[in-house]
Amino acid sequence: MVWSSRICYRKYGNFVDNLRLYVRGGSGGMGLPRLGGQGGKGGNIWVTAKDGITLKKIKDKYPHKRFVAGAGANSSIRALNGGSGEDVAIFAPPGIVVTTDEGAVIGELNAEGEKVLVAQGGHGGSHGSGFLPSKGKAWHVRLDLKLIADVGLVGFPNAGKSSLLSTISHAKPQIANYPFTTLRPEIGKVMYDDYRQVSVADLPGLIEGAHMNKGMGHKFLKHVERTKQLMFVVDICGFQLSSKTPFRSAFQTVQLLTKELELYKEELLSKPALLVVNKMDLPETELLLQQLLEQLENQDDYKGLLPEELVPKSSLRFKHVVPILRRNRGWEWKS
Ligand SMILES: Nc1nc2c(ncn2[C@@H]2O[C@H](COP(=O)(O)OP(=O)(O)OP(=O)(O)O)[C@@H](O)[C@H]2O)c(=O)[nH]1
Ligand SMILES: [Mg+2]
Numbered sequence: 353m354v355w356s357s358r359i360c361y362r363k364y365g366n367f368v369d370n371l372r373l374y375v376r377g378g379s380g381g382m383g384l385p386r387l388g389g390q391g392g393k394g395g396n397i398w399v400t401a402k403d404g405i406t407l408k409k410i411k412d413k414y415p416h417k418r419f420v421a422g423a424g425a426n427s428s429i430r431a432l433n434g435g436s437g438e439d440v441a442i443f444a445p446p447g448i449v450v451t452t453d454e455g456a457v458i459g460e461l462n463a464e465g466e467k468v469l470v471a472q473g474g475h476g477g478s479h480g481s482g483f484l485p486s487k488g489k490a491w492h493v494r495l496d497l498k499l500i501a502d503v504g505l506v507g508f509p510n511a512g513k514s515s516l517l518s519t520i521s522h523a524k525p526q527i528a529n530y531p532f533t534t535l536r537p538e539i540g541k542v543m544y545d546d547y548r549q550v551s552v553a554d555l556p557g558l559i560e561g562a563h564m565n566k567g568m569g570h571k572f573l574k575h576v577e578r579t580k581q582l583m584f585v586v587d588i589c590g591f592q593l594s595s596k597t598p599f600r601s602a603f604q605t606v607q608l609l610t611k612e613l614e615l616y617k618e619e620l621l622s623k624p625a626l627l628v629v630n631k632m633d634l635p636e637t638e639l640l641l642q643q644l645l646e647q648l649e650n651q652d653d654y655k656g657l658l659p660e661e662l663v664p665k666s667s668l669r670f671k672h673v674v675p676i677l678r679r680n681r682g683w684e685w686k687s
Pocket of ligand 2: 514515
């Protein structure tokens, strides 16, 4: 690998893929021994799946990360049965697993509306408990975004994502010279000599307007959300979906991919990213590569290459830019 780190780099780490919260169910209310009155039950705490929420939003909105449900009312002469304490709902994105601090699974949220009880309220005091209430459950829980893979391949159709995965792992994705060959994610495991493993998700190609559900749209972008790092793959010769759509150069495809991620969820751009420049074995690509590197280093100077509304607000800075080429058998890092 030769072309490492020519381009330098924003700070990463804004993307939140897990969160630790303190939750406490409400205490029960006191019973009333004299009249046999029952105290109210303490409120529960639920984690409820809601689209459009991210773990980062929860963190920003509740920096203390502490949730306490309402206490049950004491039994009184006027209200022998004390009222229940108020429940608390913590809204979280679908696609998370809720665990204890030790990692035991409490529940999973896969679709909007599903909910998991994370802290039960205490019982109200009653005859059975000598009219003394109990406290609510108090502990830490974790919300973990379910990652489909460590690395997600992000690129326009036909860029060579599946080809790359088939070379670096044992996965056998379908490869063909037409767009939208890959219709669903496929995971390949890359094993290093020291037995470390990295999982790489081959994802369906992305097109302009994906954030508005064009092409594979949301389905695709949702998977990008569930990877730790992004690996952009671009065809050095550029991309044209059809004769009716404009031709896009490699640099423009990088900008457009960035824009689609930005429009879908800006947070995605804070993941560490790598750029693979593919098909460097094709003729006259050396010059195109030089041009691409120049454009990546001075992105602001080349904003005018796309209509303003298609240019990302801030450019993505890649940790590495890696040109690769295909030789007779397999792929090689360009050297
Ligand atoms: N010359 C050359 N062709 C390549 C290279 N990598 C991939 N291809 C060809 O490009 C075409 C598309 O490859 P795929 O791997 O299917 O592309 P993809 O990005 O997975 O495409 P979608 O699944 O449609 O998004 C195939 O015909 C590949 O043989 C390369 O490094 N050099
Ligand atoms: Mg593919």
